[in-house]
């Protein structure tokens with residue numbers, strides 16, 4: 001390294017420049033040495049302004065960094081008192097983005113550079129290695145990329161922290177040469193997989209070592225245990241294997257050990273208990289087993305103790321109850337057993353406690369909240385028995401209480417119902433009895449109250465109505481009696497209400513209809529009486545309705561058909577009258593059995609079921625009449641379309657073409673000499689040309705027919721002609737023609753015309769030069785680059801979303817496409833997407849009328865999950881399919897691939913990769929992903945995940961999809977040329 005030398009020459013050059021001037025005029029000499037280029041301070045000013053120029057500073061914190069001022073007055077800059085040189089820059093958490101200028105190396109005296117917790121991107125400039133006085137370099141929590149330059153020349157470095165960035169390449173091993181280091185943070189970056197460098201053992205003065213989330217594998221090298229000054233050892237979230245060496249006992253100063261999320265095996269070494277300074281210990285999510293060394297309770301300074309998700313067993317040493325500093329304790333998902341230490345928490349400021357999924361038995365510990373600061377009490381899935389101790393009545397700090405799936409019994413102490421901060425109370429699956437006290441009205445933060453499968457009795461308190469944040473109320477399988485309080489209608493956030501299997505009487509309150517967010521309502525197996533209120537049809541989110549096994553009377557409100565239910569059960573009541581046909585279609589006859597007075601319409605019967613009556617003649621005739629009317633209106637509207645088409649044809653002087661047997665593609669044609677042509681757009685079409693289909697022009701075979709490319713001689717254009725399968729029923733043609741012919745939208749494929757004769761039918765579409773989206777996603781251009789970069793993909797996503805949104809929201813009645821998939825999104829020569837193939841599209845009004853073509857709508861891999869148990873399609877099934885298309889766009893993968901595993905699809909595969917950013921990045925198509933657009937791709941990924949939500953009601957509408965996608969616009973489309981650096985890449989994304 002020649003840093004000092006080159007620095008010296010730089011200074012010398014500056015002086016030499018001045019020399020000739022000195023010989024000229026004395027006053028000039030004077031001037032020269034006063035003007036900026038000559039003084040070291042001027043060099044520093046310039047360097048700082050260059051640094052400022054490359055940073056983006058939305059909060060204007062660098063406003064004081066001006067040419068006129070002294071650097072020592074700049075915000076965040078510190079100068080040496082004697083020399084006046086810049087020694088420190090501290091701009092931590094100032095919302096800065098942009099890049100770090102290499103000019104930082106011109107600050108020769110810089111000892112401390114702190115730029116942590118900003119959004120700075122770009123690479124770490126290798127010129128930093130010239131700042132030979134640097135003691136402290138902290139660039140952590142930014143968005144730095146590229147490999148880490150060799151900074152081993154910075155021999156004075158005591159603190160090096162580049163953690164939490166997106167740095168790549170090898171984990172820098174040269175840090176082992178920086179023997180003066182006290183703090184070293186390299187973790188949470190995107191390094192290549194590799195071992196922990198052995199050379200780290202040289203860093204004898206190191207007190208803080210952070211190598212978490214660094215793709216490390218292999219065992220912990222023995223040399224690490226030579227770092228005797230170490231206070232914090234953090235190797236978490238890697239793939240480190242082997243056992244925890246007993247040599248760890250050599251690190252006597254350790255206060256914090258973080259080894260969670262690795263692959264460690266074996267038992268904890270008993271020598272661990274010699275680390276008496278230890279405060280925080282976390283070996284969760286490894287493969288450790290065995291019993292805890294009993295002396296572990298000698299670690300009197302423990303504040304956090306976590307070893308969840310391992311295979312530890314045996315009893316927990318009683319001495320845990322003697323600890324005085326314990327704040328967090330999490331050992332869930334192990335096999336601990338026996339009694340729980342009786343004094344646990346008695347002397348500790350315990351705030352969080354999770355002992356779930358073990359086999360603890362005996363009495364429930366009573367002192368967990370002795371110091372009144374416990375917020376999280378989780379003990380689910382154990383074998384605790386006896387009552388819940390009274391002491392918890394005073395535990396007002398609780399935020400989350402889950403003691404479900406134990407064998408606890410007796411009443412809940414009164415005060416426990418009144419927990420002002422509790423978001424979740426889960427006492428389910430125990431043997432609790434007694435009442436829910438009216439104090440529950442004080443637990444106003446509650447989101448979830450889960451009391452199911454106990455022996456609670458008494459009334460459902462009307463005070464529940466004060467819990468306006470409540471989303472889930474599960475009281476099923478208890479002995480609640482009395483009426484359902486009408487006030488429950490106040491619960492505007494309630495999504496799930498289960499009261500089944502109780503002893504409730506009285507009517508279903510009309511007010512329940514005011515719970516507009518309710519998705520899931522179950523009142524089954526009670527003794528409810530009266531009518532099913534009409535108001536239930538106001539619950540526009542309702543997906544599942546079960547009122548079976550009650551004593552309900554009266555007729556089933558027709559208005560319920562408005563709801564987009566996917567499951568319904570009204571069986572076992574005393575209902576009467578005709579079952580509305582839409583509800584019958586959703587639930588089948590079994591949903592209405594056991595109601596003596598109910599009958600079903602002869603025509604709408606799905607399957608023969610002797611247990612349900614057919615409605616009387618009068619009903620039936622009315623049904624047939626309605627059906628006839630519907631059929632008539634379909635035929636009428638079809639006729640109108642054809643007629644309008646014909647009118648247009650004659651108006652435009654289009655001719656009825658005499659079929660030429662020589663052009664025939666179909667022998668049937670000869671018996672039907674006349675073609676019928678209906679045209680929807682002003683394009684000159686000659687039936688001779690259209691019917692002259694040659695196999696060499698075949699461009700695709702779809703579900704409804706073959707598609708050919710045809711060059712039009714007359715109008716000098718190209719069209720696509722679809723010849724429908726002969727066997728396909730003509731209805732299909734009508735459907736497609738009717739639907740498409742009347743739509744005008746830039747993102748929906750234009751249908752120019754329709755030709756029919758006897759068994760042959762041809763549809764003439766605009767021609768799409770770039771085929772379909774599926775093909776384009778998997779095509780590559782010459783040098784192996786994908787044909788579609790992210791910007792094109794993004795535009796296609798938005799265009800296609802707009803097309804579908806138009807169908808759903810701007811067509812009257814709305815049109816459901818039912819077969820959205822990447823092969824049905826076509827691309828014109830400018831890659832503008834067009835939705836195609838309306839062969840199975842349905843308008844919502846007509847969807848239940850008349851026989852439909854037997855073909856099952858939709859394509860495997862794109863089918864919304866609710867279609868597995870209901871025939872009911874809604875706009876939300878299109879939204880789901882579009883979500884799958886978005887996933888294809890973001891991941892570059894196919895909806896179904898072997899890699900996803902048996903019966904799994906792209907939706908499942910994606911969901912398993914959303915745990916953290918590292919995993920999410922793996923989902924993105926690496927053929928197009930880059931640092932600049934990752935965030936934009938993730939935004940689109942988020943929309944895709946929303947669209948593919950399991951519950952239809954949770955999916956956004958297509959309008960919302962369009963608006964969310966607009967927010968995901970890639971930044972280069974947003975920024976002007978000025979923001980781009982020399983390579984044309986955006987600097988400030």
Ligand SMILES: *[C@@H]1O[C@H](CO)[C@@H](O)[C@H](O)[C@H]1NC(C)=O
Nearest residue numbers: 150152153174176177199202
């Ligand atoms: C780092 O130290 C090793 C010896 O431990 C030496 O061989 C190597 O040259 C040093 N690297 C630098 C860049 O000083």
Ligand SMILES: *[C@@H]1O[C@H](CO)[C@@H](O)[C@H](O)[C@H]1NC(C)=O
Nearest residue numbers: 178179180181203204205206
């Ligand atoms: C380590 O720390 C000690 C005591 O502070 C100091 O004397 C020694 O120089 C340091 N070692 C290095 C290599 O900087």
